[in-house]
Amino acid sequence: MSIVVFAEQRGGTLRKITYEVVSEGKRLAAAAGDSLKVLLAGSDVAGLAEELKKFGADEIAVANDAALADYTTDAYAAVLAAYIQQENPGLVLLGHSAIGKDLAPRVAARLDAGLVSDCIDVKFADGDYAFVHPIYAGKAIATYKVNSAVKMATLRPNVFPVEENAGAGSVVDFSTEIPAPRTKVLEVKQQGGDRPELTEADIICSGGRGLGNPDGFQLIEQLADILGAAVGSSRAAVDAGWRDHQFQVGQTGKVVSPNLYIACGISGAIQHLAGMGSSKCIIGINKDPEANIFNVADYGIEGDLYKVVPALIEKLKEVKG
Amino acid sequence: MKIVTCIKQTFDTEAKITIENGKVSDQGVNLIVNPYDEFAVEESIRLKEKNGGEVVVVSVGNDKTQEALRYCLAMGADRAVLIQDPALENGDNHSAAVALAKLLADMEYDLIFCGKEAVDDGAAQVPSRLAEKLDLPQANVITSFELGDGQATVTREIDGGTETLEVQLPAVFSAQKGLNEVRYPSLPGIMKAKRKELKVVSLADLGLSAEDVAPKAELVQAELPPPRKAGRVLKGEVEEVVAELVKLLQEEAKVI
Ligand SMILES: Cc1cc2nc3c(=O)[nH]c(=O)nc-3n(C[C@H](O)[C@H](O)[C@H](O)COP(=O)(O)OP(=O)(O)OC[C@H]3O[C@@H](n4cnc5c(N)ncnc54)[C@H](O)[C@@H]3O)c2cc1C
Numbered sequence: 001m002s003i004v005v006f007a008e009q010r011g012g013t014l015r016k017i018t019y020e021v022v023s024e025g026k027r028l029a030a031a032a033g034d035s036l037k038v039l040l041a042g043s044d045v046a047g048l049a050e051e052l053k054k055f056g057a058d059e060i061a062v063a064n065d066a067a068l069a070d071y072t073t074d075a076y077a078a079v080l081a082a083y084i085q086q087e088n089p090g091l092v093l094l095g096h097s098a099i100g101k102d103l104a105p106r107v108a109a110r111l112d113a114g115l116v117s118d119c120i121d122v123k124f125a126d127g128d129y130a131f132v133h134p135i136y137a138g139k140a141i142a143t144y145k146v147n148s149a150v151k152m153a154t155l156r157p158n159v160f161p162v163e164e165n166a167g168a169g170s171v172v173d174f175s176t177e178i179p180a181p182r183t184k185v186l187e188v189k190q191q192g193g194d195r196p197e198l199t200e201a202d203i204i205c206s207g208g209r210g211l212g213n214p215d216g217f218q219l220i221e222q223l224a225d226i227l228g229a230a231v232g233s234s235r236a237a238v239d240a241g242w243r244d245h246q247f248q249v250g251q252t253g254k255v256v257s258p259n260l261y262i263a264c265g266i267s268g269a270i271q272h273l274a275g276m277g278s279s280k281c282i283i284g285i286n287k288d289p290e291a292n293i294f295n296v297a298d299y300g301i302e303g304d305l306y307k308v309v310p311a312l313i314e315k316l317k318e319v320k321g
Numbered sequence: 322m323k324i325v326t327c328i329k330q331t332f333d334t335e336a337k338i339t340i341e342n343g344k345v346s347d348q349g350v351n352l353i354v355n356p357y358d359e360f361a362v363e364e365s366i367r368l369k370e371k372n373g374g375e376v377v378v379v380s381v382g383n384d385k386t387q388e389a390l391r392y393c394l395a396m397g398a399d400r401a402v403l404i405q406d407p408a409l410e411n412g413d414n415h416s417a418a419v420a421l422a423k424l425l426a427d428m429e430y431d432l433i434f435c436g437k438e439a440v441d442d443g444a445a446q447v448p449s450r451l452a453e454k455l456d457l458p459q460a461n462v463i464t465s466f467e468l469g470d471g472q473a474t475v476t477r478e479i480d481g482g483t484e485t486l487e488v489q490l491p492a493v494f495s496a497q498k499g500l501n502e503v504r505y506p507s508l509p510g511i512m513k514a515k516r517k518e519l520k521v522v523s524l525a526d527l528g529l530s531a532e533d534v535a536p537k538a539e540l541v542q543a544e545l546p547p548p549r550k551a552g553r554v555l556k557g558e559v560e561e562v563v564a565e566l567v568k569l570l571q572e573e574a575k576v577i
Contacts, residue, residue, distance in 0.1 A: 015480075073449075073459055098479040102461050105446035109418060109453035114537025117444040130541065135442050139338040140345055142442075143541040182458035182489040186474070190482040197481035203576070227577065245464075245499045246478055251334050251440055252356055252498060260576040271334050277549060281574040283566070289554075298552035299569055301562055311563040316577075319567055 001090040003029045006080055007040040007052060007060075008099050010071065014048055016200045017095030017157045022055040024122065024160040025093050029058075031124040034090065037061060039083045039174065041076060043069035049171045056165030061174040070188075071099055072181035077106045082176035084111060084150060091129060093122075096154035097199070104154045114146035116153045118255075120278070129153075137251040137274030157199045158257045159278075191246075198247065201230035203260045204276070206249055207242075208234035210265020210286065210305060214242035219309050220264060226316045232256065232276075234266045250275035264305045268293030285309065322374030324365040325428060326398065327421055327435045327447065328358040330382055330389035334440055343542035354389045357436025359396075359503045360496035364466055365434050366397040367501065372468070374431075375399045379424060381409055381417045387519060394514035395506030401517070406524040408531035414442075416534040418450030423527045425455060430491055432473075437462045437495040445495075452493035460488045464499040 005025040008015045022038060029036040035058040040048055042064065049060045063079045080103060084092055092107075094100035096118045108115035116131035120141075123130040131144045131153050146152070191197075198204065205227065207220040217231065224231045233243040235250055249256055251274040261279035266272060268284065268291055276282070277296060284293035284300045285308050294300040301308050332338075333351040340346065354362070365376045378393040379402045380386050390401035404420045412420075425433065433455075438445035445461070452459035464483070465476040473488050478497055488494075506514070524534065555562045570577045 010480075073452075077453075098462070101445050102449060102459070105414070105444075105449035106453050106459065108446070109415070109450035112415070112537070114413065114415065115444075115446060116538050117442075117446060131538075133442075133444075134546070135543065136332065136336070136338050136345065137334075137440060137443060138546060139336075140340065140543045141546050142543040144538045145541055146538050148537045182492070183460060184487040185484060186487055187485040188479070188482065189484070199480065245497075246483075248498075255443075260570070260574070274334075277546075281570070281576045282549075282552075283570075294554055295551045296549045297554075298574065299566055300552065300554035301566065302554055302556065303559060303562070307559050308563065311559045312566065315560075315563045315567050319571070 001032070002035045002037050002087055003032070003091045003093065004084060004087055004089040005036065005038045006092070006094045006100070006103070007038050008095055008097060009040065009042050009045055009048060010099070012042065012044060014051060015095065015097065017097050019055070019162040020157065020160040021093050021095050021155050022052065022057065023163040024155060026056055026163070026165050028091065028122060028124055035059070037087055037089065039063065039080060041068050041079050053168035054164045056167045058169040060168070060171045062171060063174045063176070065175065065178060067178045070185040072183050072185065073102055073106055074181035074183065075178050076103055077110065078178050079176055081107050081110045083174055089150060092150060092152045094154045096156050100154045104152055108152050111150055112148060113150045113152050114148045116144045116146060118156050119153045120156050120159050122153060137255065138277050139274065156255070156257065195224065196228070196230045198230045198232055198249070198254050198256055201256070201258050203227045203229035204232045204256055204258045205229045205262045205264065206232035206234065206266060207237055207264050208266030209236035209240065211237065211242070217242060223262070223309055223313055226313060226320060234272050263293050264309060266293055267291050268296060322368060322372040322431050323429045324368060324374065324376045324432045324434065325425060325430045326361050326365045326376060326378045326393070327433065327451070328362065328378055328380050328389060328393060329355045329439045330380065330386045331355040331439050331441045338545065340543055340545055344540070345543050352385055352389065354392055355436050355439045357438060357496055357498070360498060360500045361434035361436050362393045362396055362398060363501045363503045364496060368432070368468060377402065377428070379421060380404070381412070381420050383410070390519055391514050392506065394517045394519070395511045396504060397510060399517065401519040403519065403521045404527070405521050408524055408534055411536060412534055413536035413538040414444050414446035414450060415537045418447050418454055419534050420524065420527065420529065421447070421451050422454035423529050424522065432491060433457070433493045435493065435495045437497045448493050448495040458488050458492040460486050460492060461495040462497045463494050464497050466494065466500065
């Protein structure tokens, strides 16, 4: 049997999630005694196969077609479904990214396959996979088994460690008939600057209502700049119009799991914790000693964020040179 | 303009989760219309108000789900269909999508709206699975919708940005926060909703067997996550506290 991994690229660059999913695919392939096959789809992406070789896949199949220049559900689903039908793998893995979330259920429905979304762990034991997926925004953890011949899962970003491996096999071409997509991409707008994307970031600095005004985010941004961090926000700050919804962290925003999450002027409501509770290290900065954020923070600082954050920025400047 | 809107009844996002026999218990939990589905219902009603037509809300659920459907009728949807069957009780996203697709296959529609995901299982599968089963195009996680002639132009969230798509109709759209501001049902709306049609159909009514909707993903067990221990609250002068924090981050947590 084989394990198939969908290698996600956008605009000719492999996404960080791809390295994570390929690394996990390799670990599972070793555990299950399966081979690992990676499907790379896009236009002018053949060069990326070299990069993928670092992860030791037994085969890298490249679907290189001008019709795959933009991500469209119709075109990409046709390619991934055809590749799965050709390879007949036991397991198919994608990232739980915008593309993975759109593509995986579409292909799963085409193949009548079971799919567990947003896994934080995949275990192989006694010849079967167990898929671990947080439900109720992390308030409970559910383990699933999938009973279809092809089992599918999407993996949560920033959870699975990236690991390079030797022993990469061949790079082969893959082509199939690509239907004319029924959606057309008119425009893509990427958020400017070189700030990491929220779900991929190692460090996130977030601000809440406690900032008091929209300008408060300038301070959060300064902190983020020093740490190379992404900037997030609570819903209260989004509802106040201080920040766009795409930066909201929580049950009805982004679910993130960075190494370090710094919550400034955020009370720690249950819906906010749902989005960042799986962060490896949490810092809460809040003037209210009773704030709920202190019940989850590894380190808390009780005080006015307008005093604490500038001091923190100075100290970080000092140690980071 | 005929619009079908798929909704799911979910736990209130404030709900405290308890586990009973390896499953999440629904005892004493307040139930709501999944917040993202409300955006879908709102958008459907607005389109109907502008262009005329009909909004049908549909759901897979149980007796309690009628309440969620009534809520949507009170918001302004015209009628509701509930698919209810013992065989769907332990269903997964595949089960729900197969049942909904079979129901919709015999309905007329120009647009199908869903929420981008349900806040309970957070799977985000049904809209895409439904689109596939009906062989329709899909646009997920949309924050704007503009109806054109035989097509719609939508903005959808992608990682780190947005994308504008032109989508051939009919199609399935899944709604994200930002699409609109959701209304509350008015008192007359609530009164009217009581008289609106709410039809309950079984799998047999749809010509489906239990086998057709047998789940592909089965829950082995649910458990509470290990509680996160409260850590240390650092006290003292700001400069000292901050110096201590940076040291801890470097030497203890090793995250910077
Ligand atoms: C259906 C639903 C979905 C929701 N989804 C989300 C979600 O996805 N994400 C989310 O975040 N919320 C969500 N919420 C909202 C959530 O319940 C809270 O209202 C919200 O998280 C509060 O944001 P906040 O912590 O910024 O504001 P508040 O709760 O008002 O907290 C502000 C904090 O700042 C502190 N503060 C004030 N001034 C200072 C200062 N100078 N220095 C230091 N600290 C200061 C205060 O002590 C307080 O603790 C949702 C709610 C519902 C009903």
